[in-house]
Amino acid sequence: MSESSNAVEMTGIKKSFGGLQVLRGVDFAVKQGTVHALMGENGAGKSTLLKILQGILTPTEGSITVFGRQMNSFSAATSRASGIGMIFQELSLIPSLTVAQNIFLSREPRKFGLLVDDRTARERSRVIMSELGMDVDPATPVQKLSTGQMQMVEIAKAISQDARILILDEPTSALTGVEVERLFSLLKRLSADGAAIVYVSHRMDEIFEIAEEVTILRDGRNVATAPVRQFEIQDVVEHMIGKRVGSFSWRPRSVDRTRSPALEVRSVSGPNKPINASFEVYSGEVLGIAGLLGSGRSELARVMFGIDAMTSGEIRVKGQAVRIRSPREAMEAGIALIPESRAREGLIAAHSIRTNLSLPRLGDLARGLFLDGTKETASATGLIQRLRIKATSSSVPVRTLSGGNQQKVVLGKWLAMNPEILILDEPTAGIDIGSKTEIVDLIRELADEGRAIIIISSELAELLAVSDRVLIMSDGRIAREVSRDEISVAAGEPTGSADEGVQIAKAEHNLQVLIQEVRLNAPTY
Amino acid sequence: MVRGASIVSDWRQYVVYIGFALIFVIFAITLSDRGFLSANNLLNIARQTAIIAIMAMAMTFVLCAGEIDLSVGAIAGLASVTSGLALSRYGLVPAIAAGLCTGLLVGAVNGSLTAWIGIPSFLVTLGMMGFARGLGMWMSGTSPVPVIDDTFIAVFGSGNIGPVPILVLWVVILGALAHTALRKTPFGRKILATGGGETAARYSGIKTRTVKFQALLMTATAASVAGMLYAGRLHSGRFQLGEGDELSVIAAVVLGGTSLFGGAGTVIGSIVGALLIGVINNGLILLGLDFSQQLMARGVLIVLAVALGRSQRA
Numbered sequence: 001m002s003e004s005s006n007a008v009e010m011t012g013i014k015k016s017f018g019g020l021q022v023l024r025g026v027d028f029a030v031k032q033g034t035v036h037a038l039m040g041e042n043g044a045g046k047s048t049l050l051k052i053l054q055g056i057l058t059p060t061e062g063s064i065t066v067f068g069r070q071m072n073s074f075s076a077a078t079s080r081a082s083g084i085g086m087i088f089q090e091l092s093l094i095p096s097l098t099v100a101q102n103i104f105l106s107r108e109p110r111k112f113g114l115l116v117d118d119r120t121a122r123e124r125s126r127v128i129m130s131e132l133g134m135d136v137d138p139a140t141p142v143q144k145l146s147t148g149q150m151q152m153v154e155i156a157k158a159i160s161q162d163a164r165i166l167i168l169d170e171p172t173s174a175l176t177g178v179e180v181e182r183l184f185s186l187l188k189r190l191s192a193d194g195a196a197i198v199y200v201s202h203r204m205d206e207i208f209e210i211a212e213e214v215t216i217l218r219d220g221r222n223v224a225t226a227p228v229r230q231f232e233i234q235d236v237v238e239h240m241i242g243k244r245v246g247s248f249s250w251r252p253r254s255v256d257r258t259r260s261p262a263l264e265v266r267s268v269s270g271p272n273k274p275i276n277a278s279f280e281v282y283s284g285e286v287l288g289i290a291g292l293l294g295s296g297r298s299e300l301a302r303v304m305f306g307i308d309a310m311t312s313g314e315i316r317v318k319g320q321a322v323r324i325r326s327p328r329e330a331m332e333a334g335i336a337l338i339p340e341s342r343a344r345e346g347l348i349a350a351h352s353i354r355t356n357l358s359l360p361r362l363g364d365l366a367r368g369l370f371l372d373g374t375k376e377t378a379s380a381t382g383l384i385q386r387l388r389i390k391a392t393s394s395s396v397p398v399r400t401l402s403g404g405n406q407q408k409v410v411l412g413k414w415l416a417m418n419p420e421i422l423i424l425d426e427p428t429a430g431i432d433i434g435s436k437t438e439i440v441d442l443i444r445e446l447a448d449e450g451r452a453i454i455i456i457s458s459e460l461a462e463l464l465a466v467s468d469r470v471l472i473m474s475d476g477r478i479a480r481e482v483s484r485d486e487i488s489v490a491a492g493e494p495t496g497s498a499d500e501g502v503q504i505a506k507a508e509h510n511l512q513v514l515i516q517e518v519r520l521n522a523p524t525y
Numbered sequence: 526m527v528r529g530a531s532i533v534s535d536w537r538q539y540v541v542y543i544g545f546a547l548i549f550v551i552f553a554i555t556l557s558d559r560g561f562l563s564a565n566n567l568l569n570i571a572r573q574t575a576i577i578a579i580m581a582m583a584m585t586f587v588l589c590a591g592e593i594d595l596s597v598g599a600i601a602g603l604a605s606v607t608s609g610l611a612l613s614r615y616g617l618v619p620a621i622a623a624g625l626c627t628g629l630l631v632g633a634v635n636g637s638l639t640a641w642i643g644i645p646s647f648l649v650t651l652g653m654m655g656f657a658r659g660l661g662m663w664m665s666g667t668s669p670v671p672v673i674d675d676t677f678i679a680v681f682g683s684g685n686i687g688p689v690p691i692l693v694l695w696v697v698i699l700g701a702l703a704h705t706a707l708r709k710t711p712f713g714r715k716i717l718a719t720g721g722g723e724t725a726a727r728y729s730g731i732k733t734r735t736v737k738f739q740a741l742l743m744t745a746t747a748a749s750v751a752g753m754l755y756a757g758r759l760h761s762g763r764f765q766l767g768e769g770d771e772l773s774v775i776a777a778v779v780l781g782g783t784s785l786f787g788g789a790g791t792v793i794g795s796i797v798g799a800l801l802i803g804v805i806n807n808g809l810i811l812l813g814l815d816f817s818q819q820l821m822a823r824g825v826l827i828v829l830a831v832a833l834g835r836s837q838r839a
Binding site for chain 1: 705709710711714715717718721722724725726727728729730731732788789
């Protein structure tokens with residue numbers, strides 16, 4: 001009986017891409033009628049495992065049994081036919097079509113076997129929706145729904161295709177508190193009806209609320225599978241991070257906090273996030289901002305740089321209140337932003353390194369009406385050398401560069417402006433370890449020159465290696481400030497230089513726990 | 526270093542020059558007995574191409590900025606009427622002012638609706654195309670407005686300086702200005718950046734809305750100059766002038782290597798693109814093709830040239 005109660009049973013799953021082994025023998029079983037959380041750091045193998053379950057990838061080794069039946073071929077169609085439904089993070093609905101049209105997309109009820117019968121589709125949708133306790137009119141175009149409602153429709157679509165195993169990947173990152181509650185009560189009802197739900201999230205408060213079981217992946221292996229109630233946050237973090245030794249180390253620096261701050265942010269709110277954020281950064285200081293996906297970190301950066309409107313509050317630079325309504329005004333106030341999305345916000349991919357580097361300061365590079373070509377090239381060559389950008393010349397298009405070198409071009413754009421205040425949003429995302437180290441060193445160097453630096457990062461090891469203080473954001477608010485002393489105390493006394501990495505790993509562990517606790521202690525809606 | 530200013534440097538970028546040289550040589554050989562190479566015929570080609578070339582220069586900026594202007598032909602017609610009317614009533618200077626103001630005003634409307642209201646330029650200028658044509662028709666009472674001022678006729682279109690038609694001079698001067706503006710000024714960079722990656726440009730402190738506004742102001746103004754050139758050349762202002770020019774202009778610009786999606790392009794390419802279309806037209810006439818055959822042959826040649834010029838980068 002215990003065998004047959006498993007909706008999904010994946011045994012000894014291995015998967016490698018080229019020579020890279022991503023999954024090294026994962027066992028993953030989900031019982032019927034349970035919500036099973038799947039956790040792990042980025043790169044632990046979660047999404048590969050899920051793609052195998054959906055039939056998008058074929059495992060190199062291992063077997064999958066769904067409702068007691070062994071899967072022999074792997075394709076999206078067989079997965080769907082065996083009852084597996086994926087609720088996409090990037091929603092797979094067509095915005096201009098109605099809810100009913102989306103639910104029955106490509107399998108519309110027919111009239112006379114030829115014409116699409118919208119009325120029947122609407123009625124059947126209404127039945128499905130009311131069974132799921134959703135309050136959405138099936139005739140509404142999807143684009144008029146909130147993100148939460150779209151997700152509900154997505155679930156209704158899966159259910160209407162007889163999915164009895166639902167996979168949800170970070171489903172709450174774009175939802176409001178009320179919507180999360182609604183989603184959870186729906187998931188509870190579905191699992192009570194016997195559905196098996198695979199729930200992927202970094203938010204442990206959610207895992208503790210919704211999931212009965214949890215499986216934790218690390219480096220392509222499942223390191224723990226157990227009922228959720230046997231775990232505390234610390235245990236989960238321990239399993240996720242393991243005994244890894246950090247590759248970065250903290251280098252003590254001193255910050256003069258007696259002078260007036262370089263930047264003061266006073267009760268600043270944005271269109272949606274941030275909410276009432278207040279903090280200050282001193283010259284020569286590196287301020288880290290940590291938080292989970294959707295906590296409002298990037299939104300805060302965008303408001304400070306004049307991309308998103310500031311709805312209330314005040315920003316002061318060197319004691320002077322400044323108005324920032326556009327990036328231009330932010331730049332005039334001495335603020336620069338290395339944006340989150342390198343490809344979309346940071347660079348013009350088809351243009352040359354030199355053209356990209358000149359972009360924020362065309363005025364400085366002009367002599368009279370014209371751009372000074374000699375000055376521009378000299379400046380570009382200087383930046384390429386200083387940042388060690390690997391390129392044959394300054395006129396090659398940036399799209400031909402590696403991620404690390406592209407990021408250096410973005411950094412170069414703003415370094416040339418000589419900003420007093422530099423905001424970096426995920427500066428090391430998706431770049432190689434060598435470039436990461438160089439960027440970490442560069443950040444220290446810039447702070448030593450007396451600049452105020454704000455760094456937003458999901459990679460806690462780096463954040464801890466450079467930050468003098470760390471703010472933790474949650475749901476758009478600054479929830480906690482962690483001082484360097486607190487981090488050090490938690491990491492234990494230094495016992496020798498060889499233990500530096502271990503210390504950072506401990507500090508990382510500690511910070512991860514703090515980020516999660518901030519959410520647990522947050523007021524509920 | 527100046528030559529390094531090009532952004533992509535494979536041969537496909539030069540397809541318009543290769544195509545121009547190739548077609549020119551073919552016509553020179555096959556049509557030598559029909560006077561293709563005679564000075565008179567070549568000047569004729571230049572004269573016929575000039576007005577399209579002037580609008581194409583400005584259109585290069587608009588396409589590079591990631592927008593489009595379909596109203597240029599209609600604006601040319603309207604400006605020929607307004608300047609013609611002002612000429613007969615108030616004299617030379619008011620005529621030129623009226624022509625230019627027509628372009629600036631229409632351009633400001635196109636630009637504002639696109640940049641600040643956020644209506645796609647395709648729709649805005651499609652609407653303006655009909656509106657401007659209708660306005661010209663209404664103002665002129667559907668009849669041609671005679672242009673009889675000798676200075677106006679000489680400066681706009683019909684005069685010569687030595688052996689050189691004044692129209693060619695217009696192209697050379699405006700072409701040099703436009704080329705420099707796109708290649709060597711901060712304004713040109715902002716145009717290319719806005720079309721190449723609007724978000725990145727905005728994050729770099731470029732006022733992308735202003736840039737789009739300016740680009741659409743440019744095409745409309747250039748179109749009004751084109752309208753006055755038509756009026757000077759044909760000795761009358763007519764609302765029908767410039768009909769269908771928007772397509773020739775866009776074809777010339779795209780032939781010249783400018784991306785329809787923005788971010789890359791050259792003014793010289795657009796001028797050569799206009800010349801190429803002029804040479805094809807002229808050659809086809811000399812070959813004795815009738816108008817219907819000319820249209821078909823021109824369509825095929827343009828698509829062929831653009832297809833060859835498309836870069837293969839994924």
